[in-house]
Amino acid sequence: MCIDYITDRGPVRAIDHVSLDLERGEFLGVAGESGSGKSTLAQGIMRILPPPAVITGGEAIFEGRDILTLDEEELRKLRWSRMSMVFQSAMDALNPVITIGEQITDTMHAHGDMSARAARDRAAELLEMVGIPGDRLDAYAHQLSGGMRQRVGIAIALALEPTLLILDEPTTALDVIVEREILEEIRGLQRKLGFAVIFITHDLARMLQFSDRVAVFYAGRMAEIGPAEELRTSPRHPYTQGLLRAFPSVHGSTVEMFSIPGTPPSLRNPPAGCRFHPRCPVAVELCSKVSPELKQIGPGHSAACHLAK
Ligand code: ATP
Ligand code: SF4
Numbered sequence: 001m002c003i004d005y006i007t008d009r010g011p012v013r014a015i016d017h018v019s020l021d022l023e024r025g026e027f028l029g030v031a032g033e034s035g036s037g038k039s040t041l042a043q044g045i046m047r048i049l050p051p052p053a054v055i056t057g058g059e060a061i062f063e064g065r066d067i068l069t070l071d072e073e074e075l076r077k078l079r080w081s082r083m084s085m086v087f088q089s090a091m092d093a094l095n096p097v098i099t100i101g102e103q104i105t106d107t108m109h110a111h112g113d114m115s116a117r118a119a120r121d122r123a124a125e126l127l128e129m130v131g132i133p134g135d136r137l138d139a140y141a142h143q144l145s146g147g148m149r150q151r152v153g154i155a156i157a158l159a160l161e162p163t164l165l166i167l168d169e170p171t172t173a174l175d176v177i178v179e180r181e182i183l184e185e186i187r188g189l190q191r192k193l194g195f196a197v198i199f200i201t202h203d204l205a206r207m208l209q210f211s212d213r214v215a216v217f218y219a220g221r222m223a224e225i226g227p228a229e230e231l232r233t234s235p236r237h238p239y240t241q242g243l244l245r246a247f248p249s250v251h252g253s254t255v256e257m258f259s260i261p262g263t264p265p266s267l268r269n270p271p272a273g274c275r276f277h278p279r280c281p282v283a284v285e286l287c288s289k290v291s292p293e294l295k296q297i298g299p300g301h302s303a304a305c306h307l308a309k
Contacts, residue, residue, distance in 0.1 A: 001058035001068075003037075003044050006051075012267045014040040016220040017058070024163070027190055027197045029207030029228065031243070032217030033264050038200045041217075042166050045198070046085050047075050062164065080157070081111050083164040088172050090153030094141035100127075100152045101137030107159045126155040131185055147178035154186065158193075165190070166198045183210050204243045208232040213300070216240045219265055219275040222294055224308075226301030236297055236308040238280050274306070282307060 003015035014037045022028055030038050043049045045060050047067055060067040062083060070078065087093070095103055104123040108114050114122070124134030130151040132144075141149055150170055157165055167186065171179035187210055190197050201207050207214050208228045215225040216239065224237040235241045242260040262279040265271055271278055277287040286306055294304040 001041070001044055001060055002056045003040050003049065003053055004056050005053050007268075009268065011056075013056075014053070014220050014267055015044060018217075018220075018222055019058070020215065020222075020225075021061075022164070022196050022198065025190070025194045025196055027187065027199065027210065027212045029204075029211035029214040030198060030200045030217065031202065031204040031207050031214060032223075033202060033243075035219075035264055035267070036217040037220040037267075038202075038217055039168055042085065042168050042198065042200055046079060046083065046166060048079075048085075080107065080162065081160040082162055083166065084157040084160070084162040085166040085168065086150070086153045086157045086170045088169040090156075090170065091146050091149035091173070094149055094152060096141050099138045099140060100144070103152070104156055104159055107156050111160055122159070123155075126159055127152070129158070129189060130155045131181070145178075147174050147182065150174065150182065151185075154182070158189070158195075161193070162195055164196045164198070166200070168200045169202070172201070179206075204240070208244075216243065219270055220267055221275065222302075222304065223276065224301075224303040224305075225294075226298070226303075230298065230301055236301070236303040237305045238282055238307075239276050240303075242279075242281075274304075 001015055001018050002013060004011040004013050018041060030041070032038055040049065040053065044055055045067065049055065055068055058068070094100065101120065101123045104126055105119040108119045108122065120137065124137055127136060128134045132148055132151055144152065154170070171182050186197065199207065199211065204214070204216065208231060211228045213226065214228050214231050216223045216237065218239050223239045224231065224235065231240060235244055246259050260279055265275055273288040273290055274280070274292050277283045280287065284306065292304045292306045294302050296302045297308050
């Protein structure tokens with residue numbers, strides 16, 4: 001898939017020939033620094049990209065159909081019922097003047113016939129599922145903590161039993177303990193209910209603990225994708241290696257902290273060759289001239305680096 005932002009100063013390619021496949025019931029983590037294109041990709045898959053973004057090529061196959069070729073009516077049927085999404089801002093997007101129960105039942109009524117009683121019972125069940133007592137149905141958003149509000153967003157996203165749930169940094173604004181609890185809950189629900197997850201985050205280390213597979217993005221391209229365990233123990237792309245070292249590691253009584261020098265490039269004018277080369281500690285001459293293809297280096301494991309084996 002390719003996605004451009006059409007600006008006054010010309011197009012900015014935020015997603016550059018990215019191809020992703022997802023198994024039924026799989027938990028895929030998508031990691032990368034701010035601006036690497038993660039949200040653009042998620043909104044592209046959902047076909048909810050606001051202008052000036054334009055999908056300029058590729059395909060996105062979901063349940064055998066290319067989402068990019070569907071018309072608005074077909075998309076409307078698919079969204080929320082087959083694939084749904086939770087944003088970082090979901091907790092602030094709840095309506096302040098209607099109860100959370102009504103907000104969940106509204107989603108159900110908008111997409112199908114259900115009696116008021118059945119919808120209310122199901123809403124209570126959904127709340128329980130995401131760790132909120134079912135008797136909080138009549139609460140208003142302001143009566144809940146940030147973590148609780150984000151859980152309501154997840155309950156709404158799960159209301160119609162989608163087969164794909166996309167989560168775009170849903171826990172970034174929350175403290176680490178609440179974040180961990182919510183992640184564990186999503187993982188548990190996903191295992192129990194069998195839906196697939198695309199979880200977007202800037203926190204690679206956290207994603208490696210929770211995902212089946214992880215895709216690492218850099219400047220609009222996929223740098224590496226592979227089984228989480230393998231990326232954790234033997235990352236092959238220097239960017240993945242750098243991101244993993246960018247989190248504190250404890251050695252005896254000392255904590256080492258490393259950060260990748262430099263900043264990600266502007267996508268308006270990205271570096272030639274490998275986009276990571278100005279920051280790469282092992283770059284060779286070829287790197288500034290030729291862009292590395294994503295190549296397979298092991299079962300289900302690929303990296304876009306000239307030196308990766
Ligand atoms: P973050 O973690 O900060 O949300 P991200 O990895 O999700 O970052 P995106 O929000 O998808 O990244 O943005 C990817 C790139 O697309 C940005 O670096 C920027 O160059 C470009 N971009 C995003 N929105 C616009 C816009 N409205 N106009 C022009 N360019 C944009
Ligand atoms: Fe570094 Fe070259 Fe590999 Fe890019 S292709 S990550 S610059 S070694």
